[in-house]
Amino acid sequence: MAERSTVTAPERTTPVGRRRSASAREMLRAHPTLGPLVVLVVSVVVFGLINTRFFSPANLSIMLQEVAVIGLLALGQTIIILTAGIDLSVGAAMILAQMVMAGTEVNSGVPAGLALIIGMLVALLTGLANGFLVTRLHVPPFIATLGTLGVFTAAGLKYANGQTVNPPQSSVLLWSGKLLGTGTFRITTGVLTMLAFYLVFAYVLGRTAWGRHVYAVGDDIEAARLSGIHSARVLLSVYVIAGLIYGVAGWVQIGRVSSASTNISPTLNLDSITAVVIGGVSLFGGRGAVLGTLLGALIVQVFQNGLALAGVQELYQQLAEGLLVIAAVSVDRWIRRETRQ
Template identity: 50%
Template structure:
């Protein structure tokens, strides 16, 4: 075999190694996609890289990213949560109405967290004890929680003036020029804490094991129902924080808000490299996925692309991400 042929074979092998590395490492592909999107929009628009716009993109991704964090936990167990946005909205309504009393903001905040966690607990109980499919359970809860929210609010939005509920929307300047809100470091801190729990604790290893093969996890001594229930409870609590983030961003609790929030959160999870089949993925990939969605919408808006075409582009990305996940799982099984 000649030198040229050897070089060609080596290059082909190296390319295969790079592709295999990208497929086997959930966060690499989404990170590359985010970088590519930022580069493309910075070259095609004149305002995308402006500091104000980048800050706005980060702020716009906060609520969906937080909901997607809870969604990631559920999907890692091979489940899905279609009621996460409805839970978030109901929590905002409860917080805002309770806070109408003078000085009741902190109590209202705790009540909202408790409500969201309780809804997560109901979903987890139905999945683990009654053995109902997560899709059916959360689809039913989506309808119920949405209806309860509209009944409770009588279809009217509630203006939020309590400083505790609006705290996460407080703006500060980092290094004197980068505008951030208190909600940004809180969201980042939550991602770090849950990343640590998933990657550095026995509980996290159990979550991944259940998502990969629940029966094998049970035979290895993992208490599957208890672990799955804890996942739904924690996810519900995260949705409560998303409600707080939402009130900080827009001080108005609207029963019709975030109607596509469940789909947006699933989109962020899938784009972030987490497998819909469970057992594979990372929370930081989800954060990148949420940023991809925000960057895509911001860039396309600045480029003058209609919202409907933006939805088409997002849908194509989701299908492509799932196809890549399916291909990577097949590659690993060979």
């Protein structure tokens, strides 16, 4: 233990000394986003050196636009993983929400603004369903969301009925696809929306009591309960909020491709988890930050884009992503190993 003979003077003018351990593990433990930051900077530099087109404004724009949807999904996933949960239904929830948004406007003739709200309500309900299963029926999150993955997928397919829905150009549903920027550097309002959400949740998780409680519940749910935190209430709110974020992701997705279809990337669920894990957020809960997830999502994007520009076959892109995940989780385990002093 840190045994020290303390000064017995009644008043000490300096604040109690901050012990800064020099060890790399302690460093990573205290700053879980440090690892992903280094990986991102190094990979950007390396890919930039391999192919100068990597740094072209057009390419940077494309990468940012690509990352908007997965970034939002990974944000919701992060909050859930912080509570030591996991959400396998992210992609399905998002697809269902966007189908409802576009479908109610185009097929049912509901005004676009109202269609957006209805879609968000559906997204909220998906979160509520997951939260209910986890907190009331005590189904482990992995199983609960595996089940709802099937349910939401089926609901989305049923509602869409194999159609691709194209909202009219003026629709608010396409707002997030609007391009901003100068010259060849152009980002969408969807990218800004995603960044704004990260800022908001960085604040909420780090600076509000609710944020503290999310971490405490993920860290040790029994300790949180004994500390007077309503753990079930916190968990339920986490799933509901994550559902709403998936709804926003659905909205951004419609804007990006100007249509809503159930036929989009089947790997969204795993990609969101990949971004979270590479971002240094612990799968075991209570550790990590949303900034890390954003870095994680960017790292995945940079690897995909950089390897493609370097002319590497797609199978190696998948290999690289897999190795990154394994490395990230191994580092996390190593960080978390109990240190007894």
